[in-house]
């Protein structure tokens with residue numbers, strides 16, 4: 020019989036992940052801070068839990084995917100949190116993007132109550148979540164991964180086992196840092212050519228024929244050229260992720276000068292934003308006022 024799955028966090032990522040679990044025939048229980056966001060899933064057959072604690076108590080596998088470290092602390096360790104209800108022998112998959120240190124604390128708390136723990140942040144965006152084609156960056160025990168692969172396989176197409184708990188978030192933060200710096204570099208180059216009177220499209224066209232071609236040019240350049248920033252990867256989350264990468268670098272004594280500068284651009288655009296925007300909106304930093 021398929022394990023029952025409880026999913027906490029029905030944001031842009033969590034909702035389609037829960038839908039795919041339902042479609043695959045899992046019994047699914049959901050909890051979200053803003054309860055109304057669970058309505059559609061409940062109408063599709065999901066059960067609604069009153070608290071993260073009740074959800075964990077009812078589930079063979081609990082999966083968390085919430086925005087940031089404070090959100091995760093609240094759903095795991097809050098008064099009605101997961102760790103007050105999770106069953107011995109069940110498993111916790113943690114898929115938010117947070118710090119490696121927080122994941123290690125969560126792994127220790129799970130071990131203390133006899134639950135398995137897998138760190139599994141994701142990449143692939145909302146598109147990947149809807150198609151069931153997410154990629155998981157896994158940290159944890161090999162045996163736990165083997166046990167949970169059938170569940171991951173409903174939501175994702177690939178997973179990389181990167182080492183013990185902490186390794187998954189480390190790679191995830193490094194990857195998002197690289198992604199942010201690529202978009203930031205593209206924004207700077209576009210600002211330069213357009214101010215010089217050359218269309219940005221020309222730069223992109225030439226780049227596509229050079230060793231600098233990349234997925235960022237395919238996916239982010241079109242909306243940057245139009246100045247349209249409908250959130251796919253929200254800037255508020257990239258701001259958090261580059262901040263987490265800088266925190267980790269600070270702990271390790273690794274200088275990240277480009278990342279530090281890029282974070283200031285994200286901070287400026289985040290502060291000026293009047294609505295949720297994609298992180299490629301960092302290009303608006305160079306728009307003439």
Ligand code: NA7
Nearest residue numbers: 028029030031032033052053084085086090093115116256
């Ligand atoms: P979203 O769409 O911003 O969704 C965030 C989710 O986190 C959403 O369910 C929120 O509930 C929940 N949240 C935020 N703060 C809290 C607190 N304090 N307590 C409980 N729940 C909270 O993000 P995505 O789905 O795109 O991304 C999720 C993670 O994956 C994130 O770490 C990314 O970096 C990667 P709400 O509906 O607002 O009540």
